[in-house]
Amino acid sequence: MNVLMDLWQVQEMRTALVVGSTVAVATACIGVFTVLRGQSFAGHSLTDLASVGGSAAYLLGVNQLWGFLAASVLAGLGMHAIGIERIRGRDVATGIVLATGMGFTSLFITLSMTGNSGGSAAVSVLFGSLFAINPRTVPLICVLALISIVAMALIWRPALFVTVSPQLAHANGVRNGFINASFMCILGIGVALGSISVGAILSTALLIGPASCGLILARRMRDAIVAAAGVGVVSVWVGVIVSYESYHWTGGQSWSVSFCIVALILMMYLICRVLRSLGLVNAAAGRKAGVAHV
Amino acid sequence: MFEAYLLNTWYASTVVAVSAGIIGVFVIMRGDSFLAHAIPHGSFAGAAVAVTIGLSPVTGMGIAALLSALAMHLLGKKGRRDAVIALLLVFLLAGGAFMLSMSGDYSNQVYALLFGQVLAVTDADLLTMSILALIAVAMVLCMIRPLLASSIIPEQARVQGVRNNLVALLFTIVIACVTTASVPIVGAMLLFSLLIAPPAAACALARNPIHAIVLSCVFALGCMWASVALSVLTDLPIGFFVATSSGCIYAIAKFVAHVWKH
Numbered sequence: 001m002n003v004l005m006d007l008w009q010v011q012e013m014r015t016a017l018v019v020g021s022t023v024a025v026a027t028a029c030i031g032v033f034t035v036l037r038g039q040s041f042a043g044h045s046l047t048d049l050a051s052v053g054g055s056a057a058y059l060l061g062v063n064q065l066w067g068f069l070a071a072s073v074l075a076g077l078g079m080h081a082i083g084i085e086r087i088r089g090r091d092v093a094t095g096i097v098l099a100t101g102m103g104f105t106s107l108f109i110t111l112s113m114t115g116n117s118g119g120s121a122a123v124s125v126l127f128g129s130l131f132a133i134n135p136r137t138v139p140l141i142c143v144l145a146l147i148s149i150v151a152m153a154l155i156w157r158p159a160l161f162v163t164v165s166p167q168l169a170h171a172n173g174v175r176n177g178f179i180n181a182s183f184m185c186i187l188g189i190g191v192a193l194g195s196i197s198v199g200a201i202l203s204t205a206l207l208i209g210p211a212s213c214g215l216i217l218a219r220r221m222r223d224a225i226v227a228a229a230g231v232g233v234v235s236v237w238v239g240v241i242v243s244y245e246s247y248h249w250t251g252g253q254s255w256s257v258s259f260c261i262v263a264l265i266l267m268m269y270l271i272c273r274v275l276r277s278l279g280l281v282n283a284a285a286g287r288k289a290g291v292a293h294v
Numbered sequence: 295m296f297e298a299y300l301l302n303t304w305y306a307s308t309v310v311a312v313s314a315g316i317i318g319v320f321v322i323m324r325g326d327s328f329l330a331h332a333i334p335h336g337s338f339a340g341a342a343v344a345v346t347i348g349l350s351p352v353t354g355m356g357i358a359a360l361l362s363a364l365a366m367h368l369l370g371k372k373g374r375r376d377a378v379i380a381l382l383l384v385f386l387l388a389g390g391a392f393m394l395s396m397s398g399d400y401s402n403q404v405y406a407l408l409f410g411q412v413l414a415v416t417d418a419d420l421l422t423m424s425i426l427a428l429i430a431v432a433m434v435l436c437m438i439r440p441l442l443a444s445s446i447i448p449e450q451a452r453v454q455g456v457r458n459n460l461v462a463l464l465f466t467i468v469i470a471c472v473t474t475a476s477v478p479i480v481g482a483m484l485l486f487s488l489l490i491a492p493p494a495a496a497c498a499l500a501r502n503p504i505h506a507i508v509l510s511c512v513f514a515l516g517c518m519w520a521s522v523a524l525s526v527l528t529d530l531p532i533g534f535f536v537a538t539s540s541g542c543i544y545a546i547a548k549f550v551a552h553v554w555k556h
Binding site for chain 1: 327331384385387388389395409481483484487490533540541544
């Protein structure tokens with residue numbers, strides 16, 4: 001306990017833990033829906049496109065969060081407009097749009113480099129670090145997380161209805177298009193939050209990993225979200241502390257915090273899978289809702 | 295632009311373009327674009343490990359690409375590409391960046407492996423690349439009939455005695471070879487665009503597979519050469535030009551195909 005109290009005294013540590021926990025809770029709520037809706041692919045593509053915004057913001061000297069946010073919300077709405085939110089067997093158009101996006105990312109990163117090394121910008125945008133977050137952005141991050149959670153709660157019932165049975169929902173007067181578009185907006189915010197915490201190309205892990213664990217562990221949606229938030233927060237805390245303490249273990253070279261978090265999330269997910277295959281947990285909320293994407 | 299130190303670059307980019315052009319057509323026909331997206335991610339981690347323990351990046355990349363190709367093949371068997379693959383990919387990327395951060399010259403290495411570097415090709419790398427590309431193309435040519443059959447109508451191919459599963463396995467190995475040959479030039483993030491966009495453009499325009507392969511090679515070569523030239527002239531990253539030019543070719547080809555139809 002004393003160790004924790006000591007860590008809490010460090011400014012970067014406090015920021016990292018507060019931001020990490022907030023983002024983990026928000027992405028858990030959004031992630032459970034994303035996985036249930038079979039839109040893990042959309043989440044993954046949005047992170048690639050978010051990096052365009054992040055690197056452009058880096059180039060212009062604006063707060064990266066705005067870049068991530070603008071790019072991923074716009075890209076989410078764009079995907080909704082063209083109708084490529086779900087993976088379609090042979091659709092290469094999506095892939096080409098993504099690749100072009102990454103091309104622009106590399107251009108912005110090169111343009112923002114000073115001298116001959118473009119690397120540090122690439123690392124900062126793509127692989128991020130919770131320790132490098134400016135304390136002044138913390139309120140903004142919390143507000144965004146709150147907005148996404150409230151919005152998710154507002155469209156909760158219709159979104160669940162549309163996810164499980166689009167036709168039935170439509171027949172019952174739910175405006176499917178509106179719900180889907182709002183969800184893509186919320187997903188965009190979630191991706192931006194994930195990108196600022198663990199880096200643009202790693203934020204998929206925060207979005208999908210804890211949510212998949214939650215859906216394996218819990219029987220009902222509400223429990224799944226709570227479990228997902230728990231898994232997310234624990235991964236972030238342990239990851240942050242391990243990364244911070246590794247400075248002493250390795251003699252001055254600390255392990256990257258994003259790597260620690262991603263590795264922990266993968267480990268948690270594998271443990272959940274093992275538990276399920278051993279028959280220790282027997283129901284997935286997704287299966288009960290009639291959707292099996294987990 | 296054609297100075298001696300750039301000769302390796304021109305030669306390597308030609309090798310990359312031709313092999314990616316040929317293999318890409320089958321990637322499109324088989325609907326394997328996910329593999330083409332995933333295997334380069336694995337190779338990034340492999341290269342990072344190799345750099346850390348002091349091997350040549352190409353060796354590490356080759357081993358990692360092969361391993362991840364086999365893993366994808368086994369995991370994909372169930373017909374579901376679920377959360378576990380997405381998480382594994384992200385873990386490989388993070389692990390790669392982590393390994394590089396341990397080895398010191400961190401950020402530039404990451405940048406070069408992700409987005410490619412025109413000038414990074416040494417003579418030894420060039421030789422390995424050419425051999426790998428040659429193996430990949432030779433494998434495709436040797437099994438072109440069963441490959442075509444199982445790509446287009448898998449059920450009928452099976453009736454005629456083609457072992458679809460074996461073909462799929464061999465083809466993932468082919469993709470691994472091409473990945474290893476191309477990543478040092480184009481970069482892990484953008485190899486995908488070269489493997490998908492020019493072949494997809496060719497498939498939109500061509501009438502039969504042979505046409506498609508020839509056309510795809512022409513498109514890929516055009517993209518690659520133009521990108522190398524622009525990259526050398528402007529000092530901007532080659533990956534940017536590869537991605538945008540191949541995206542443009544795809545858009546134009548789709549448009550032309552659309553006009554022809556009406």
